[in-house]
Amino acid sequence: MNANSPKPPLSNKERVKIPRQHMPEQDADRRRRNFEEVNQGLTVLGATTEALRCLQCTTPKCVSGCPVGIKVKDFVALIVAGDYLKAAAKIREDNILPAITGRVCPQETQCEGCCILGNKFEPVGIGYLERFVADYESASGQIGLPENAPSTGKKVAIVGSGPAGLSAAGDLVQKGHQVTVFEALHEIGGVLLYGIPEFRLPKEIVRREVDVMRAMGVDFQTNVVIGKTVTIDELMNEEGYDVVFVATGAGLPKFLAIPGENLNGVYSANEFLTRVNLMRAKDFPEYDEPVYDCRGKDVAVVGGGNTAMDAVRTASRLGAKTSYLIYRRSEAEMPARTEEAKHAKEEGITFLCLTNPVAFLGNKESFLESVRCIKMELGEPDASGRRSPKPVPGSEFELPIQVAIIALGTEANPLVQSTTPDLKTTRKGYIAADPETLKTSKRGVFAGGDIVTGAATVILAMGAGRKAAASIDQYLQSGEWDGAPN
Amino acid sequence: MFPIVEAEFLAPDVKRFVIGAPRVAKKRKAGQFVIVRLHAYGERIPLTIADSDPEKGTVTLIVQGIGKTTKLLNMLGAGDVILDLVGPLGKPSDIELYGTVVVIGGGVGAAIAYPTARAMKDAGNHVISIVGARNKELVILEQEIGAISDELLITTDDGSYCRKGFVTDQLKALIESGRQIDFVLAIGPPRMMQAVAETTRPHAIKTVVSLNSVMVDGTGMCGGCRVLTTQGTQFACVDGPEFDAHQVDFELLIQRNRTYLKQESEALQRFLEQPKRDVDLVSESCRLEQEHPEVRCEAYPS
Ligand SMILES: Cc1cc2nc3c(=O)[nH]c(=O)nc-3n(C[C@H](O)[C@H](O)[C@H](O)COP(=O)(O)OP(=O)(O)OC[C@H]3O[C@@H](n4cnc5c(N)ncnc54)[C@H](O)[C@@H]3O)c2cc1C
Ligand SMILES: Cc1cc2nc3c(=O)[nH]c(=O)nc-3n(C[C@H](O)[C@H](O)[C@H](O)COP(=O)(O)OP(=O)(O)OC[C@H]3O[C@@H](n4cnc5c(N)ncnc54)[C@H](O)[C@@H]3O)c2cc1C
Numbered sequence: 101m102n103a104n105s106p107k108p109p110l111s112n113k114e115r116v117k118i119p120r121q122h123m124p125e126q127d128a129d130r131r132r133r134n135f136e137e138v139n140q141g142l143t144v145l146g147a148t149t150e151a152l153r154c155l156q157c158t159t160p161k162c163v164s165g166c167p168v169g170i171k172v173k174d175f176v177a178l179i180v181a182g183d184y185l186k187a188a189a190k191i192r193e194d195n196i197l198p199a200i201t202g203r204v205c206p207q208e209t210q211c212e213g214c215c216i217l218g219n220k221f222e223p224v225g226i227g228y229l230e231r232f233v234a235d236y237e238s239a240s241g242q243i244g245l246p247e248n249a250p251s252t253g254k255k256v257a258i259v260g261s262g263p264a265g266l267s268a269a270g271d272l273v274q275k276g277h278q279v280t281v282f283e284a285l286h287e288i289g290g291v292l293l294y295g296i297p298e299f300r301l302p303k304e305i306v307r308r309e310v311d312v313m314r315a316m317g318v319d320f321q322t323n324v325v326i327g328k329t330v331t332i333d334e335l336m337n338e339e340g341y342d343v344v345f346v347a348t349g350a351g352l353p354k355f356l357a358i359p360g361e362n363l364n365g366v367y368s369a370n371e372f373l374t375r376v377n378l379m380r381a382k383d384f385p386e387y388d389e390p391v392y393d394c395r396g397k398d399v400a401v402v403g404g405g406n407t408a409m410d411a412v413r414t415a416s417r418l419g420a421k422t423s424y425l426i427y428r429r430s431e432a433e434m435p436a437r438t439e440e441a442k443h444a445k446e447e448g449i450t451f452l453c454l455t456n457p458v459a460f461l462g463n464k465e466s467f468l469e470s471v472r473c474i475k476m477e478l479g480e481p482d483a484s485g486r487r488s489p490k491p492v493p494g495s496e497f498e499l500p501i502q503v504a505i506i507a508l509g510t511e512a513n514p515l516v517q518s519t520t521p522d523l524k525t526t527r528k529g530y531i532a533a534d535p536e537t538l539k540t541s542k543r544g545v546f547a548g549g550d551i552v553t554g555a556a557t558v559i560l561a562m563g564a565g566r567k568a569a570a571s572i573d574q575y576l577q578s579g580e581w582d583g584a585p586n
Numbered sequence: 587m588f589p590i591v592e593a594e595f596l597a598p599d600v601k602r603f604v605i606g607a608p609r610v611a612k613k614r615k616a617g618q619f620v621i622v623r624l625h626a627y628g629e630r631i632p633l634t635i636a637d638s639d640p641e642k643g644t645v646t647l648i649v650q651g652i653g654k655t656t657k658l659l660n661m662l663g664a665g666d667v668i669l670d671l672v673g674p675l676g677k678p679s680d681i682e683l684y685g686t687v688v689v690i691g692g693g694v695g696a697a698i699a700y701p702t703a704r705a706m707k708d709a710g711n712h713v714i715s716i717v718g719a720r721n722k723e724l725v726i727l728e729q730e731i732g733a734i735s736d737e738l739l740i741t742t743d744d745g746s747y748c749r750k751g752f753v754t755d756q757l758k759a760l761i762e763s764g765r766q767i768d769f770v771l772a773i774g775p776p777r778m779m780q781a782v783a784e785t786t787r788p789h790a791i792k793t794v795v796s797l798n799s800v801m802v803d804g805t806g807m808c809g810g811c812r813v814l815t816t817q818g819t820q821f822a823c824v825d826g827p828e829f830d831a832h833q834v835d836f837e838l839l840i841q842r843n844r845t846y847l848k849q850e851s852e853a854l855q856r857f858l859e860q861p862k863r864d865v866d867l868v869s870e871s872c873r874l875e876q877e878h879p880e881v882r883c884e885a886y887p888s
């Protein structure tokens with residue numbers, strides 16, 4: 101068919117014949133040494149063509165595959181109709197951070213994973229399309245924000261400025277409440293800012309979303325650690341906040357607890373990424389914060405999730421000679437987004453799967469020199485349904501490396517919980533909250549995002565923020581508090 | 587942003603700052619610290635809160651200029667503003683009635699130990715302070731520490747003031763004189779703290795040190811500040827900064843603090859060649875603050 105002048109309606113037979121559009125990307129050889137965004141975004145033609153592949157199902161499975169139920173079918177139809185701004189507004193009804201989720205959602209297990217086309221062909225590139233309309237909207241400068249409701253005189257404090265906090269703030273300020281977001285770090289954005297690197301999510305996009313919220317009237321206060329600078333009780337009793345929403349994420353790094361883990365050159369992924377992203381150590385000495393000089397070094401990252409992929413690709417961009425990814429299960433079990441693993445491989449990252457570190461070894465000055473690893477094999481499926489790896493006796497080997505980055509996931513930071521006596525936590529230290537209302541055990545306090553679920557995804561955190569906003573608004577109107585967890 | 591209200595040199599390269607930070611001033615307890623970032627290209631560095639005035643909403647910091655960021659800070663004065671300041675971080679000192687308490691401060695460590703010494707005195711302890719410096723010029727806070735101590739002993743490495751020798755010589759003399767010592771707090775360079783730990787260990791005197799590991803966030807998020815004690819790996823910013831001296835692996839601390847030696851000396855060199863760039867960056871944030879109060883980066887409606 102002639103993509104330049106599509107003549108809808110097409111028959112389904114014609115639609116399935118259109119190949120899935122490729123995301124234009126920076127050449128792998130070039131991008132592995134720079135921090136510019138890898139994916140360049142679909143063109144208008146590419147987006148229109150991709151949108152035409154959608155069969156417009158009567159009961160669209162993609163919508164139920166989306167954790168926040170974005171009306172995929174409708175916004176895709178609006179792209180076909182050429183009304184990109186309306187398409188963006190349609191997404192915004194359910195997702196206020198489309199430029200971000202269009203880039204970082206694990207679409208292959210959500211909307212695209214449910215797309216009926218995927219049974220026989222490739223699924224519609226819903227993530228690409230979401231990103232396309234969001235970028236179109238912001239380039240147009242016409243972000244369709246509804247007017248704020250008249251002031252209710254109620255004060256809401258939001259703790260943490262990641263996707264959960266930001267989305268709750270956006271909704272609540274529109275409902276006429278006075279909203280203040282408290283952030284421990286000196287910049288707003290949570291993991292979107294300090295964790296996910298520039299080449300996947302340009303910080304400009306995060307700042308743009310934050311500026312929109314500022315324009316809507318959200319007050320942001322950086323450099324405030326709730327639990328240290330001020331406690332939740334003080335916010336409510338002394339500073340007059342009617343409600344507190346805790347969205348502090350899961351920011352505590354896990355280590356391996358193996359010998360040599362404190363050698364110079366061994367990092368948590370959180371530290372490594374924070375230095376490079378938030379503190380911009382990649383631009384040292386223009387920026388003051390240093391990071392270990394990776395140029396010409398051998399770097400190994402331990403883990404198989406998005407964080408591990410981000411760390412290893414960052415090390416490569418900092419000039420590492422060899423970048424290894426050490427993962428104890430097989431590639432099929434890797435939790436990272438498929439696209440990240442694919443990109444990493446194209447960029448020359450060496451995957452060492454079914455391998456586990458047992459010790460880090462250093463020189464006399466305590467600088468890392470190598471890692472001793474053991475080969476693993478997959479045994480029976482464990483509680484999570486994944487086949488659990490076990491070591492192969494006698495298979496130890498040593499790999500010379502000068503930098504190691506541990507990316508084994510994160511846990512709950514206890515700062516807020518330990519200073520709020522009547523806030524109930526789970527066995528693992530997360531905040532206990534009702535899954536529907538997001539109410540905690542403490543009256544007036546709600547919680548959502550990674551601090552409730554454990555490390556999850558941007559879209560789930562955003563969904564939790566919006567759910568919390570609805571529930572908070574209801575509480576502020578009715579003054580009724582029930583259904584809290586015991 | 588955080589205005590510098592007062593600034594004065596206490597010794598060459600050691601400067602005392604009074605900074606507006608009302609929420610921190612209200613909450614702070616002895617032993618806690620803040621993390622500051624001077625301008626938009628700056629690094630985050632930890633500094634102990636030497637004093638605070640909750641009524642005026644100010645905290646006092648005492649800074650020794652040793653590298654780029656501390657030397658830049660020491661070039662600032664009253665009227666300048668600091669872009670970011672967050673705290674109070676870390677656990678407060680364990681203040682109890684121990685009996686006789688020896689508080690040892692080496693170099694700028696005297697400033698860091700001072701608030702805890704005062705709190706110990708307020709709790710009813712007999713406080714013996716030992717202040718050590720390389721020479722007479724570098725002895726700081728003599729008056730202040732003297733005022734809250736029952737006994738004040740000063741040593742200089744070169745003997746240019748009071749007793750010649752190290753703080754551990756004084757400590758040893760005290761112990762050997764047979765006096766009952768119930769608690770020792772030592773703050774200073776890691777080697778000094780290590781020497782104090784080895785001095786008190788045979789006598790099983792409870793000894794606490796404040797560890798100066800390299801930090802980024804100061805909230806337990808990065809693990810960069812980790813130190814090894816007999817309890818395992820700990821994060822100095824949230825589990826400390828004070829630890830039982832007899833449990834600390836000082837060699838590891840000293841090694842870890844050398845991680846960025848190369849970059850630190852490069853940064854210092856560049857700064858000393860062209861200090862104006864960074865001073866201008868500080869003024870730039872003052873200007874932005876005045877022109878765009880809506881995008882202010884600070885925590886306080888002042
Ligand atoms: C490197 C990395 C890559 C990732 N990649 C993806 C991806 O590709 N796709 C995806 O869907 N998900 C990804 N994730 C996961 C996703 O980023 C998180 O699930 C999501 O950000 C959680 O949002 P949140 O709002 O709950 O918390 P966060 O984003 O963690 O934000 C919490 C904020 O609260 C602040 N805070 C914490 N304690 C306090 C306190 N006491 N006082 C004040 N402020 C406080 C923190 O500084 C932080 O800014 C990734 C995570 C990481 C670390
Ligand atoms: C809890 C704590 C409290 C402190 N209190 C004081 C104080 O009250 N007054 C004072 O003068 N100094 C204090 N320090 C030390 C002060 O933080 C360092 O001197 C400062 O970071 C040096 O930065 P620079 O750029 O000037 O020097 P650099 O040249 O960058 O560093 C010199 C040395 O300082 C240490 N250092 C560097 N960066 C950091 C960092 N981000 N975090 C911690 N240490 C670092 C390293 O050991 C390094 O070798 C404290 C440190 C800690 C951990």
Ligand code: FES
Pocket residue numbers: 800801802803804805806807808809810811812821822823824
């Ligand atoms: S400074 Fe980051 S965890 Fe302590």
